[in-house]
Amino acid sequence: MSPRIARSPRRSTAVAAVLATALAAGLITVSATSSASAAEIRVHDIQGGTRLSPLAGEQVKDVPGTVTGVRSYGARGFWLQDTAPDDDPATSEGVFVHTGSAAPTVKPGDVVRVSGTVTEYVPGGADSGNQSVTQITEPAVTVASSGGAVPKPRRIDAEAVPSAYTPKGDPADGGSINGLPLRPEAYALDFYESLEGMNVSVGSSRVVGATDPYHELWITVKPDEHPSERGGTLYGSYEAQNGGRLQIQSLTPVAEKPFPKADVGDVLSGTTEGPLDFNRFGGYTLAARTLGEVTGKGLARERTRRQAADELAVATYNVENLDPKDPQEKFDALGQAVVDNLASPDVLALEEIQDDNGATDDGTVSAEATLKKFTAAIAQAGGPAYEWRSIDPEDKKDGGEPGGNIRQVFLFNPERVAFKDRPGGDATTPTDVVRSRGKAALTLSPGRIDPTDEAWEDSRKPLAGEFVFRGRTVFVIANHFGSKGGDESLVSHHQPPARSSEEQRHLQAASVNAFVKKVLKAQKDADVVVLGDINDFEFSATTRILTDGGALTAAVKSLPRAERYSYVYQGNSQVLDQILTSPGVGRFAYDSVHINAEFARQNSDHDPQVLRFRP
Known part of the structure; x- marks a missing residue:
C-alpha cells in the first residue's frame, strides 16, 4: 500500500471493499456512511498517491478550486483545480466534476466550492482493463467569484x-x-x-x-x-x-x-x-x-514503381468494408489508387469485401455486385480488366460487421497471369496439397484452408489459389486473421496489458504454417506467398508461428525499421498487413505503400503492401 494512502485515516478496509466491488461494475457511485470534513479535504486529498482515490465512496463538502475547463457534450462536467497545491508531485491538484445529464453552468476562471460523492469511473467498464478516472459526482456547486484566471498550466x-x-x-x-x-x-x-x-x-x-x-x-x-x-x-x-x-x-x-x-x-x-x-x-x-x-507539411501519398516484364507483382489491400452501397467516390478513389499508387499489380488480394448489400442482414452472401463495381472503377482509372476468384462464406460465420459477410478475394490481370482453376471449393470444404507430376498442386483452387477448424471460428478463412506466371506456378494464400478487439490498451491498469485476442491468431498462424509446409513437402522449391491483414506485428508471436521452421519469411523485415508500418493506431505507426514468402521465392523487392493510414482523408484505414519477384 502506498505510504501516501496510509497517511489518510479515512481509508478503511470497508471502503476499500466497496471500491473493489464497484470497480468491477465500471462505475462507482456508492455513498459511504461517513462524510469527510470540509476543513481538511482538498483536491490532492481526493486524488491521493495512487491511481485510485483514498476517498472513493465518500461524501466531500466544499472542496475549493478554480474551473479550468468545461465540457458541455458527451460526459458533461467541468474540471476543478486547487490553487494551493501540496508538496507531493504524485498527488494531482485537478479533478473532474461530473454533472450527469445537466449541462455545467460554470465557466473557466470561476472560483467554486464543490460538494458531492468521490467516485472512480472506468471508461469502457472494468472488462476493458482501462484505468479509472477519479471524479466528483452528484455535485452541489457554489460559485464564489467569476472572471478570474485559470491556474498556470x-x-x-x-x-x-x-x-x-x-x-x-x-x-x-x-x-x-x-x-x-x-x-x-x-x-x-x-x-x-x-x-x-x-x-x-x-x-x-x-x-x-x-x-x-x-x-x-x-x-x-x-x-x-x-x-x-x-x-x-x-x-x-x-x-x-x-x-x-x-x-x-x-x-x-x-x-x-x-x-x-x-x-x-x-x-x-x-x-x-x-x-x-x-x-x-x-x-x-x-x-x-x-x-x-x-x-501542414504536405505529406504526399506514395507510389510504388511498376514491375518489370519478368517480375510478378503481388499485393494485399484491406479496403475497409467495401460494398455496393458505398459512395461511387470511394470506389473511384480505391480504383485510382490501384492504378496510380500500386502500379496495377498482377495479383491483388483484397480483404473486407462485403456482400452485395453490405451490412443489411438478410442472408445475402454473394459479393458479385461489389466486385463488378470495384473492377469497373479500376478499369475506368486506366487499369487492367481484372478477373476475380473468391468463395462466398456461410452467412454470419466469418465475423466482421454483422450482415456484411466480409471475405478475401483474388483479383488478377489475365494479360499477365493465369489462374489455375480446380473446381469444388466452397465455404466448408478444405483444399489440400497433392504431388502431381513431381510438383505441388492444390486439390481445390480457389479453396479454403481448414475452414471448419476451431482456429477459424467466427473469423475469415484463408483463401488459397494457384497462379501461373511465365510458366511457373505460384501459390498465393490470402488471409484476414482475427482482430485485436478485446485486447487491453497500452494504458491498461494491467501491465503488461492482456492481449487475449492473440490466442486465436496463434491457432490461425499455426494452421497456415502447417499448410505451407505441406506445399513445401510436396515441392521443396515451390513459390508460396502468404499475405493479407494478419492483424499482428512483425515482432509478434503470431509472426513467429507463421514463419516457424523456416517455412516463411516476413518480407516487411527487409525494409529499414523506419519504414515498417501499414497502420497508425493511437499515434503509433505499426505493422498489421504483411506479405510472407517461402524460401523458393528468393530475392524480392518489398514496398509498404503509404497512402491511407497517415492521412485525415482516407479511402481505407490500412496501407497496401506490394511484393515483386522473379518466379
Missing part, C-alpha cells in the same frame, strides 16, 4: 515525460498498477496520472496520428522517440510504447469551431492548453480549452 514536453513507460503490475494484485505508489519522475504513465484533471499545455508538436472522424488527433512531445521517415512514431516492440504520444481533443463543440484537419508529420503549432483527461479510446487526452493551429 503544467508544461508537458520531452524533458518532463520520463523515458520509461510504466512500472510492472503488482503480481499480488493480478498484475495491476492501481495500488502502486505513483512515481511521476520515473514512468510516463505515472507522470500523466499525477496530472489527471490538471490544467496542462504542450508547445508546437508533431502530429503522429491524423485527425480522425471523431475530431481528435495525436501528437508527440518527444520528437526523437522512434521517428518514422515520414513523421510518425514507430511501434517496434512491446517495450517501445512511446510515452511522448498524447491525444488532443477540443472542448469547443465542432458546430462552433471545426476541428483542424491534420496529417502525420504536420505540426500543431503554438500552445495547446486544457485539462488532462483520460478516455476509453485514447487514454490520456489533452481536452483543449485553447487549441493551436495546424501547420
